[in-house]
Amino acid sequence: MQDTQLGRLIGASLGPGDPGLITLKASQALQSGAHWSYPIRRKGAESYALQIALNAGFALPAENSPLIFPMTHDPIKLAGYWDRAATTVLEFLTAGQDVVFLVEGDASTYSTFGHLARTITAKAPQIDIETIAGVSSFNAAAANAGQPLVEVDDTMCVVPAGYGVRWIEKLMTDFDTLVLLKVKPLLDDIIDLAEKHDIVSQCRFIEKAGTDVEKVVEDIRTLKGQTVNYLSLIIIHNPHRERLEIMRGCRKKVSA
């Protein structure tokens, strides 16, 4: 039973920052007359997702909803903020207006949209939710570097670096490409690891990947002891992966 009076929630991925990486579908959603909502870290703060849309030349509608998604890991505090965000958005949806939520990067990849969508569904399961996929920051970083992430039978992992260098070192057995996110607190340890395995030249440090202030450091050793931006990642093209035999295409299934 579909209530035709209800608005639809649209999670519009805007890509990592370069306005050219906005998709046609997200662009249409922004111009559809839907009410704009967008995440901010705290009251009065700028919204990076909104900035991408403005940089692309879209005009912020006079009525719009900044939603607070704070930088905390306290589940009770977070649940409170998500609830408030959902309540704000639901006012428009239940009044029959579509709401577009502006998302930096891709809505399925380390985004706040999942929290908003789940909270909305919990409060009002009849609301229709659409997610528009987008370009991830590490895809943009790889494109800008002119170096593929993965080819043919390569393996890739995308992990927060914070789990530690011993763990990252373990992953080197299985992965051709390691995308290490939020490297800031562990940067010196990662540099040591790269030196230990003689893969410094296969590492690339990227700050604010895919934005117009993207900064790339080819020799990560130059970063030793430095404090870097929170939005920094390292892509490792690891030559030490243990290459197993691979089964391809239509070959007969065998017991593994």
Next chain:
Amino acid sequence: MQDTQLGRLIGASLGPGDPGLITLKASQALQSGAHWSYPIRRKGAESYALQIALNAGFALPAENSPLIFPMTHDPIKLAGYWDRAATTVLEFLTAGQDVVFLVEGDASTYSTFGHLARTITAKAPQIDIETIAGVSSFNAAAANAGQPLVEVDDTMCVVPAGYGVRWIEKLMTDFDTLVLLKVKPLLDDIIDLAEKHDIVSQCRFIEKAGTDVEKVVEDIRTLKGQTVNYLSLIIIHNPHRERLEIMRGCRKKVSA
């Protein structure tokens, strides 16, 4: 020293198939007057990348270059085809015309563009190459399913399934999300693995992800014994990852 007489090679990622997932930048590249080139599997075959552009309403310029990238893993045969493709494209580039190469999905993620770009650079290092990032098929699949790939401190791997279920089972220790590509030859083994670990309901099978004929199977057990399309993947949201402690943000570095 830049030779202004040379054309530029542009790898334009068109996303997984939904024309709405083409980026503004790729859309502009298609309309820039650049010569169109696109991959085909064999002479006379259809090009999936080209089809995305046509479905989006772009018209194929009268003069255009299908480039053969065959389904083989023979390195000598492949090198020959890459060389021919590069030679074809270089004719236009050296005549001063830009060339856009149409890419399905994202140009950095299991794409033929890397081969073409490297071969061009080897033959004519002075050619300027731009890669336009795009939406990957598994990002689109996650968006369509309304289920995020990764959130907060999650870990993800993207791997060809062909390395075997024992190896996939090992990865379950470290990854919240496993994107298994080309599952066809191993499908029954993966279903057995999911049943063994009681995670059938956390698996989702997606054929031709992100296209207008995307097919999703929620209960992968129904696929047992069946033959599926070559372009099939399984996304596992694995509840059994061993959660390590994580270091975040600006905490003091400690020895790992």
